[in-house]
Amino acid sequence: MNFQKRLPTDVVQEHLDIFLKAPNSIYMGHIASASVLIYIAAQNNSVPVWFLWGWAVAQIVGYPILMEIWSRCCKKADRSAPDNHRWIDYMDLLCVFVGTTWGIMFFISLNEENAAHFAIQLSIAAGASSAAVRSLATFPRSFIVYSVPMLGLLVLRLLLMGGEFVLLGGLVAIFLFMLLVSGEGVMEAVSRYIAIKNENLDLADRFKKAADDADHANREKTRLLAAASHDLRQPIHAIGLYMETLPIAKMDGHSRQTLERIRNSLQTLTKLFNSLLDVSLLDAGKVKVRTSHFNLKPMLNSILDDYEPLAEIAHATLLLECDDAGVEADPVLLRRMVQNLLSNAIRYSNGGTVRLLAKGKEGDSLSIVVSDQGPGIPKEHQAVIFEEFSQLAKQKDPLADHKQDEMGQDKGLGLGLAIVRRLADLQSLTISIQSSDKGTSLAIEGLKQVAIPRKEVTQQNPMARIDALFARKHILVADDDPATLEATANLLRTWGCKVSLASGLDEIVPMTQCPDLLISDFSFEGQCTGLDIIEKARQIFEPALPAMIVSGDSSAQVQKLVENAGLLLVYKPVQPVQLRSALLEAFMSSQGEDEDAADRVKQTA
Known part of the structure; x- marks a missing residue:
């Protein structure tokens, strides 16, 4: 252990904190050991009475008082002060005093004629120095200036006694050397612990800063979407309304086809805006769940009617399997989820059948399943499809360009299934997927079944x-x-x-x-x-x-x-x-x- 080694300024406070956490039982052990040594020394007529009284006052009264003063002052001191090394310097002086006075006590009172007393004194010396490894090894110099004077004077006394005590003095010297080596190991362990702790704190700060930056960027993204979309929505909204007032009956076939393509493109653009709006509202936590009891069948029928033209263009067949079933859910959010799943199924159906199924499960649970006969989704990609702005490559078929042109659809933004997942999480629902080369089934699970509201059972079609x-x-x-x-x-x-x-x-x-x-x-x-x-x-x-x-x-x-x-x-x-x-x-x-x-x-x- 390097006597000249000085702790780096940036870790001094951590070392002080570790020492201050030492239990108060150290005081009791010190006082108990000092009391035993006073008793043994009192039996030795060669120990002056004045020394005995002075040593007793110093160890039983002076040491605890000085330690308490040091601890209290150290705790009240400014943690960021550049001169915190002074507290370690004060501890060095206190350890020099204690170690030297204990070494003098061993040197004067060691009595080889009383074997019991001799053994007890050596045991106290070994115990006190070993205990110091735990409490003082955080301060290398303090440990050295405590243990070397105490055990050094004991070794000197044994060597002066001559005979077989010389061998015992050598063993004590070896013991002192091993303590110093052990203390250095403890010091390195403490230093590694502090370094790891500071590194973890630094990582935590960096993580918090990164999280704050991400949150700020997310808020800015939401604000930008809201601000930019406001000015773009106005003309798109007007275009859509104007188109519906055009005299279609007076147009020729080419003009009608052109108008239909414009309408489809406008609908696609509107869907993209709505998807971005949904994401921005979900990010801002502004989507509220408003549950009600309603009949699921009319909703699914209405959704199928809305998507029938899209399915016809995609050469897909839509089938609904649903009896009257009352559910407790948010009808607006649930409708959006089913629409996104159905639109996705039609897109990847490859001209097959798209089935919309509502089925009950065990208990009062109900599921809505949307299945297609498309190429399926590889297992390694099934988790990716629910991420924002994520899309899988669609298999090419001979009619693909014609369908895309008729449907007015591009690849989109890859937000549909991401919105479904987030709306499901918002309502404590789950989304499951089963896929093979024969098709894919996506299910909304966890819907609560309830009795069908009477007004919906007797309600007539208002069309x-x-x-x-x-x-x-x-x-x-x-x-x-x-x-x-x-x-x-x-x-x-x-x-x-x-x-x-x-x-x-x-x-x-x-x-x-x-x-x-x-x-x-x-x-x-x-x-x-x-x-x-x-x-x-x-x-x-x-x-x-x-x-x-x-x-x-x-x-x-x-x-x-x-x-x-x-x-x-x-x-x-x-x-x-x-x-x-x-x-x-x-x-x-x-x-x-x-x-x-x-x-x-x-x-x-």
Whole structure:
């Protein structure tokens, strides 16, 4: 052990902390050993009384007091102070004092005539020096200046006694050497422990910094998606509405084919925007699960109807196997999951059969399975397909280019199955996969079965009343984008609606006919928002005027404001079928509220 070795400044505090964790039992051991030595020395007439009393006071009173003062001052000291080496220097002085006084006691009181006392004194010397390996080896110099004077004076005394005691003195000298070597090993172990601890702390700090950077980048990505998509959604939304008002009946075959290709491309672009929006909302933790009880069969029938044209273009056959089954789930999120699975199955079906199956499992659990007859997914890739922006190469077939052209689809972004997995996690559902060269089956598992709501069992198909329902409605549309305002108005008029327009808050004025519904954008010039538009309209017309927000701003703040206002929020770009469904839902809800109010009036009468 190097006597001149000085601890590096950056690890001094760690060594001090380790020493300060030593148990208080060290004090008790020191006092007990000192008391035994005082008793033995008192039996030896060659030991002066004044030395005995002085040594007793120093070891039983002075040493514990000095150690306690050192410990308290060291704990209160500034950990980052550059002069923390002084505490080790103070410990060196204290160890010189203790080691030297103990060595003098052994030198003066060692009595070879009393074998028992002689053995006890040697045992205390060996025990005290061995115990110091654990407590003082963190401070190399302190251990040396403690053990060398104590055992060195003992070796000197044995050598002076002559005879066979010379051999014993040599053994004690060897013991001292082994202690120094052992102390150096302990010191190296402590140094390695501190180095590993500091390295782990550094890794933890770097990991935390990397996690913070990743979180910041994720927030910036979400903010960028929301900001960029807002400006892009507006024209795409207007294009979709304009297309639905074109006089298709007057077009020739080539023009219709061109229009259909434009529509398909626009639908693909809309799906990409919706996927990015879903991911940004999931990243921001803004997707809320709103469970309800509903009949699963009508939902699956509706999804199959929506995807029948896509399957026809892909030369795929859609089959549904589902009886009436009540489930408890979020219908909006579950519908999106099934749509993504079905779209993926059609894409990779290679013209085969795509089967949509709902089946019960043990207990009250139910699963929705989407299977295709495509080429299958290799086992090593089955986990990858649920990662964002991950796609597998699709096998080429002779009709691939023609199908892609007709369907207006490119490779997409690889977000469909990733969104399915994240929506499943959000609802405590599981996604399982079975695949072979004969096809792939993806299942949504863990749906809770419930009794079918009565209103859905007796509900009649409302499609027969939709046209008449739209024809009677007066709709007020508010948007500060002229193209969107005009396109929305033209589309609503083709559905038979009467339309009034407003481009700002000052254009919300009294009318001869009260609107049945208000459709408003969220963002307007100045400080005005769609909520202000709706509030003023309800003040002018009626407090319960049905209203909905159609916005290109997908930020969490807008979502929360609209949700708190109890309004339906639809994100641009909106496909005409989506807008029609949203309007129908608003009309039916309004009609239901009117009927409930009429029933209450009748019951009161």
